[in-house]
Amino acid sequence: MSEFDYDLFTIGAGSGGVRASRIAASHGARVAVAEEFRVGGTCVIRGCVPKKMLVYGAHFAEDLEDAKHFGWDIPEAKFDWLKLRDNVLGDVDRLNGLYTQTLSNNKVEIFHERAVITGPHEITLSSGEKKTARVILIATGARPQVPSCPGHELGITSNEAFHLDAIPKRMLIAGAGYIANEFAGIFHEFGAKVTLINRSDQLLRGYDEQLRDRLLQISIAKGIDFRFNADFRGIEQNADGSLTVSMTNHDPIEVDCVMFATGRVPNVEGLGLENVGVAVDDKNAILVDQYSKTSVDHIYAVGDVTNRVQLTPVAIREGQAFADTVFGGKPATVDYGCIPSAVFSHPPIGAVGLTEAQARQQYGEVEIYTSDFRPMKNVVAHRNERSLYKMICEAGTGRVLGLHMIGPEAPEIIQAAAIAVKAGLTKADFDATVAVHPTMSEELVLMK
Template sequence: MSATAFDFIVIGGGSGGVRAARIAANHGARVAIVEADRFGGTCVIRGCIPKKFMVYASRFADEFASARDYGWSVEAPQFDWATLVANKNRQIARLENIYASNLEKAGVQLFRARARLAGAQQVRLDDGRLLRAPRILIATGGTPYRQAAWAGLARVITSEELFELPKLPPSMVIVGGGYIAVEFACLLQRLGCQTTLVYRGEQILRGFDQELRQGLAEALRAAGITLRLNTVIERFESRQDQLELHLNEGQIVRAHHCLMAIGRVPNTQGLGLADAGVAVGARGQIKVDRAAQTNVPGIYAVGDVTDRINLTPVAIREGHRLADRLFGQQAVYPDYEAVPTAVFTTPELGTVGLTQEQALAQVPAIEVYRSRFRPLKDTLGSSTQRVLFKLITDAQTQRILGAHMLGADAGEMIQLLAVAIKMGATKADLDRTVALHPSMAEEWVTLGHQPEKIIATAPAPAAVPLP
């Protein structure tokens, strides 16, 4: 069978692949994109976007409570899971159509099929068609980590199945301590599902600033979530309409469902990587260099399938830069320093740059500015929730190394603060900025002038890029 020729073939219709395909087409390349499911990928279809809709829904619980403090009469509000899921699905379908439409408008040819490498320059689709191009991009993202031990248990699910549950379970055990685990714990509890979070580590959100980890753990407990740290599940047992989860400490927890949020792995199964000679790591991640090039000339990879910084905006930037280099004659590369991120719990956590622990590993001494207070909005009511602002600077240069926040709209604030940090802002630059009052954001420019100075206990190793 003869192969249809293109300049560029993209395998995977998620954020990184779609961006690479569209930009390459804008540069005049003949582009094909192959997607086995729906265009938009994990973020749009079964990740960031539907999750954020559910986060918004869950936060009305707090808003209804505080509305009374502001004089509103809110009588017994009721939540309907089916309405939320239906509206969410309608919006996801609309977004998927936009992704596909924008690709077609750019001149990209869409193939809705599964793809497998058939050599260094060919891709075979599951319907038998053969595509050929001198440059092939793999952007198939990641997938929830699953274990064979619970594959046959219908009530043990991942985040992908949770989005499509026909009704909200009365109770849920969530296993894990990362983004997905803590976000779903917060939203499910507020929607009316009694939630227990089980995590094998000593504290949730490994890799984040220690003070924010502790602060969020306290907020989870205050919201009624049962938090079991240093705990693992040894086995599951089905009991009529519930699960029994046997813990390592000898206790038994019962719940209607168990959400396994113990990480994601690169989605590389069935791609024919070994046959094409593409090198992968221990987790199945595709190994690439700075230019997103694999060890096989002409085969590239971007996004979560490379298991580097697994964030949607990073995948988009990698795909865009790759297309610019390959077809736009532009020597541009992604910048991985000071990438901002947010955890959409309630309260929200936002961070950019180095944690306190990371900063002390890079410079001899740091200064830590922090503020913890009750937001103005909560002072009319009974809420005891407090926000935390934390700024870390190099004690010698005053350059801001990291900014961390736990509180409402943390992600929005950190996004803007990231611009200043990327520009090399110092604490003095923030001090010179007039505050916008009354606002929570003004805290960033009014943090105290007497910081805590911390000296590294060991010589700082060679510098590494800001995360």
């Protein structure tokens, strides 16, 4: 009989923890998972999945308007936020059930409570029950960061955005990353007057500069306001319930809702890491090696709590690699090079590989190819928005180092194109591929 209750005890049932637990169990391990909130984690419960559903809902605002130019006589359309909100939350419930069922079907025991590491191989649940495990996996993810300015408790984060009782008439969003820009587009399309503020002078740091500039131009044209070089000073509630936000370098602004989208921080507090000597970095992210092992041999960590690449598919691959390495006898690591990403803004962005600035820094001379065009649908709809596709290639060889696009369905297109970039194909390989006409994606093989 084993000296431990389980071969693996996973703390956190998000995308990484669920995959790791399921695969470890398939390798014959006795596995348990503790989750203090809901099975599914940030992505499924309060992140990318419900957010994408809101993005779909927001697109109808412009689609219904554009439809008139395609011959559709549509009576005045009315938007019911509560109906969309409740339908989205209902689907979150469905997914929560499916993730729970997946663990149960794989004979993973689930504890719906908080777990703390209280000894080298010991976990104590909030009920007081103690469990032991040969291996412990930490997959507790991250949470929205909230500034420490006076009145910060009056604001919300992306977590609460899915539960609002009404769309605010005036909304201020703090931040300029993908979450800020996505919710700016969503709430703008739902009828809110959106102001986005950021402490620096640029948005979407890490994305190609030309695409960032294009999104800013389009967003301003749509009616979203931007205030750059603006640090929070404080939030005050007025007698009528509205909020007055003060900031550096700009006049105060009165709004009905403040949303913080100023980054995310790893969930490590109160886990008992200090009890066993698990090391963290200066941002409180758990330090791990290429196999996701922490400074303690039998304790591992995957996903956002390690702050390597905060993307759901990456956490899933880390969980898979961990389980195959530790329980499957198949040592595996995750390749973090050339990871595609998307921003579900209005219009969305898709990107893979190096930006122009990164490529010039690493390779010196590069070749840039672009296609700046108005999608056919926008022409008929009398919409002036232009899409931009950009390809960065190594000089001499033509190897594609990066591919970046902003325009309708860019995230759907970039997934397939990312395979070519990952494979090291060249501009000539793209040129040799016959275009699918008429499509937006044909611009990938027509760039000059």
